[in-house]
Amino acid sequence: MFKPQMTRILRSIRFNIFLGSLIAFFAAVGTILPQLGQEPQKANAFMQAHPLWTKFFSFFGMFDLYHSWWFMGILALMAVDVVLCKLWNKPPDVGIVSLPPELTNEEDLEKHLDKKEAALKLKPFQAFFGSKMGLEDAWLAARGHLKREGYHVKEEFFLPGQAGAFTATKHRIQRWGSYFAHIGLVVILIGALIRSVFGFVEMVPVLEGGSRRMQHMFDPRSFAQRVEQLFWGHPWNMKEPIDVYVDKFTIEYYHGTMEPKLFASNARVMAGDQLLGQKIIRVNHPLDINGVRFYQASWGAGGMFRSVTLKLGKETLKLPQRTPVKIPGTPFTVEADMMLPNFTITDGQADTASLDLKNPAVRLMFSVGPHQTSPLWLLQNYPDLCFTEDANGQLTHAPSPPFQLAAVDPILFSGIQVAYDPGFPIVVLGAIMWLLGMIALFYMHRRRIWVLLESSGAGSCRVNLGAWSSRGVREYEAEFRSLAKSLRTELKSEDNFRLTENPIVEVS
Amino acid sequence: MERSLAVLGLNHKSAPLEVRERLALLSASELAKRIKAEGTTEAAVLSTCNRFEVYFLTPEGDSRQDDRITAWLEQVSGGPISQHAYRYNGEAAVKHLFEVASGLDSLVVGETEILGQVKEAYEAAHAAGMTGKYFNVLFQRALYVGKKVRSETGVAIGQTSVASVSVQLAQTIFGGLQGATALVVGAGSMAETTARHLISQKIMRLTVVNRTWGKARALAAQFLAEAAPWEELPSALERADIVIASTSSDRPVLTTDMIRQAAKARQGRSLFILDIAMPRNVEESAHGIDHVYVYRLEDLESVVADNMKKRGVELSRAREIVTDKSREFSLWEKSLGSGQEASFKHSNVPTPTKAA
């Protein structure tokens, strides 16, 4: 399968860290280089400004970096490698102290009795004391005590009249925390993969009062319906063209500002003449049709309007779009043909800075019979400003006219994002696994205590304790001290007890 | 008649251990009774393992009481003490008490235990009904000065021996040394002293390695530590946190390669190596390895010298405070006679609790 060399590289954590760094690096690049997926205008502007670089970057898909084959490849490789690492490598101990060999059979116990010192030498925490209890009673009492302390007793050995030993562990689950967290991570990536294979996202801008057909088709039936209809000869997947209608679009602003407070579409989703769903959708409150969700994502003024209102002295004049209207009492006819929602001047020409109604302007054409004057731009927010436009679209400042733009009644479009993400529940599942794994790994510290009891005549014995924990040395020391003390009381110890084999350190 | 403070005392500088031990055995209540019988209304006895001092009020210029107490002490302790004792009167006695409370007269300058002992001495005297206004104020001032000196000067910091500096440096690397493992390579009196200092810090394990197995065993037995054969030096190095290298070898015993191997196996745990051998036992380039700190004898000595220098400054600052405060006290003392009692500023030392 793999050459051993390659296996070694793949299973090394170092390689995984390298992959992670690579992902981090390119992800950072993607936030600096404008991306088509995130900021299409900026990206296009960049492409026009730097044609040479663009050629080079486009070749590597740098303008849609996050969806380029190689970036996906690194992500996939990392996911696979995490699995390989976890399969091949034992879960790391949090803490770097190696554990002494375990007792596996009775011969081992005897061996350990002989080599007690050597075995205990490796334990970071130790305690020794004599007990005024018989071997058997002490053995039972010690086991009972540790069990009450939440330890899990295993590997018990007992040689009547000689010695008894067991190990007790707590929070062994920590060992699996790392597995769980990493599997969670891979599950999240699988969820993302499912989304990119089976899911779709589409932006559907719909003019108020109008409709638009989606580019993606989907099967609007629920899972149960599909299963049911399968028996009647219907195919599993029956994709249909879908139309999104926005019957009414409402927008409310915070009082006195142009900051939107709420925007919502009274939307209908139709497959032919079959109504699939209807709801007033607003941000954070989408419409769900069997897993396909319709979100209120954005809105804007595209330049269409129902009417604009002009003010001439005391009189007002309502102009529908592209409809000439005679100005009362004059020979002039006026026609409003164009509206810009956020008027600005780019290269001397009229332009809009955004699709918000922040600075609406309207282009008017005046005519007397067949004679037409040059177009005139009026701004709602700046009644004194006025521009004329020549044949090349160049604007010239004009003296303020005797009329003003009083109001604009725009036809807004509602940006509806349709998303189908069958991977989402899997992502959530992965996230929960990740979280549980982390809690086990980082917040539940493993403890292991080795207890060896040696008979020292009838009705008394020697107790040897060795302990290890993934907790910090200082934190565990205090815990071990109190555990050893309570165990000492339990086992009716009378002598001073020492925390190490070395009699230098005596604690009374 | 004007009365003033007098002190009769012996300490670690003035008297040999045997004399101090004899006096330390005396019972405080016995002493109190005796001094009361001498007609003294206010007195206190400060008895620790390093000093024995009797503070009492005596008529000014009168040394009879002093002689009587000395004679009685000689009698009960069964030996001469007169030639080992020191005596101060008036402001000098006040200053002495303040110095004692500040730890300036202690064996380990700046130690804090003495402050508690002064407090105990006062509380015992208070319980025996041997304190009046003068002693109440005097001892409260002494405790206040003791705290002030410690908090405002650095008398307590800065060790002045190679061994204690080594321990202090080890603490800046490992924190408490309770979990630490030490390794002594070779033998030598300075290595031994340093090891003893480490042992006093309750280190977890001490291993002794020597080219001669017998020597290793002997030294290990002395420390109640474990010995390891010379071949196990690399593995002992992996387990050790603090290494004291002190062999008589004329070539480096701990090579950079060896230390690098150990450092790698230690996975980033610090390794503190004290090279107190002449010629050096540790290759100099080892200091460049991450997490390895090699201190040579001259480094330790320069730290000691530095501390000495700093301590000089701190000590003179401490003495200044003590002199200042004892002068302030005598002013108060004088004001008592004039009927217009002066007050101390910032003497926020709590009055002692009444002993049952």
Place this chain on the structure above:
Amino acid sequence: MNYEVLFLKGAWAFYSLATAAAFVYLYNKDEKWSRWMFRLVAAGLALHLASFGFGMHYFWKIPDNRYYFPINSFFGALSFLSLATVAVFFVIESRHQLGILGAFVLPWAAIGTGSALIFANPAVEGLVPALQNYWINIHPVILMTSYAAFGNAFGVGVALLIQEHQIKSRKPSELCYRLPSIEELDNLNYRIIVWAFPVLTVGIIMGGIWAYSAWGRFWGWDPKETWALITALVYAGYLHMRFVKGLRGKKAVYVSMVGFACVLFTFLGVNFLSPLHGYLSGGG
């Protein structure tokens, strides 16, 4: 009178004084400076909480903002971040009693509140529709708590570098004996990160879930999301190097400092890159 700003100014003054006390304590062993530092920090924290309370009160005057936290603006976010930094500092202090760390952590609180007062606009604005969701009380709060913890870890890291340098130089100054030991600092740095890392990842995941319920996508490679991911990757690297390779001390601190640089960039720098998370644009 804007009490939110007024109290924040007070908190800023106390934090600055506490920082000054912490620095004095660094060079003067008198315990009274440490006590003063705590008193000043506690006073600053009290004022800061009051400021946050007033901020909430003003914010909720707009009915649509009820009952969301006022952390939608740069001002609110900075103020909350500083508050969290001091709170985490308090928790660490109560468990470890290392008053000396104040000099390395408190400057962040002073800088945070100071820059909120100087650079940010405290004006209250209505929440844009995308932020009108209970997730705003969860997702940014969790993330900023982790940022605050990383800030504390950074302070500990700085102390460790100073201590390491001192001991390596073979000429330790008095400061060396005043700082906690290398092992303690290393352990503390690690423990804070081990605590903050899961919090960071949970915050990111919560953001994903919110994004899904608001916009229909869990992950969109928005610069803020991306930089939060980069931060998590760096700290994940730190933890792996520590667990598996036993990376400790100086080099471990360098890695964690790269992580903290990412935190800062995620919090501040990205506002200039992100169309969705920009504090100035408001989003939508």
